[in-house]
Amino acid sequence: MQCIKEVLVRIPEGLHHQAATRFIQTANRFDSAIRITYGDHSVNAKSLLGVLSLSIGSGAELTLSAEGADAEAALAALEQALTES
Numbered sequence: 001m002q003c004i005k006e007v008l009v010r011i012p013e014g015l016h017h018q019a020a021t022r023f024i025q026t027a028n029r030f031d032s033a034i035r036i037t038y039g040d041h042s043v044n045a046k047s048l049l050g051v052l053s054l055s056i057g058s059g060a061e062l063t064l065s066a067e068g069a070d071a072e073a074a075l076a077a078l079e080q081a082l083t084e085s
Contacts, residue, residue: 003071005064010083014057024048026081032068034078045078 011019027034027045034045038060043050045064056062062082066074 001069001071002067003065003075005075005079007062007064007079007082009056009058009060009062012058014060015051015054015082016056020048020051023078023081024051026077027074029077030066030068030070030074032066032071032074034064034066034071034074037063037065 009015013019015023024046035042036045036051036054038054038056041054043054045051064075064078066072068074
């Protein structure tokens with residue numbers, strides 16, 4: 001199953017440092033292949049260097065996509081990780 005979700009980053013510091021680490025840890029709990037797209041760039045959501053390379057700040061609009069048996073649950077958990085500090 002493939003799922004796509006538009007998400008607004010509501011973490012005050014954006015997706016940097018500790019927030020990025022929490023995001024990656026959440027993504028790695030799932031078997032699905034997960035990608036995060038910001039602007040014209042798309043990276044593996046399970047890659048810390050990839051996610052940090054996007055320089056995502058608070059208020060950014062992202063597209064999360066997941067493909068696999070647990071894709072829907074993965075995107076729900078990642079959306080929550082992007083909206084809670």
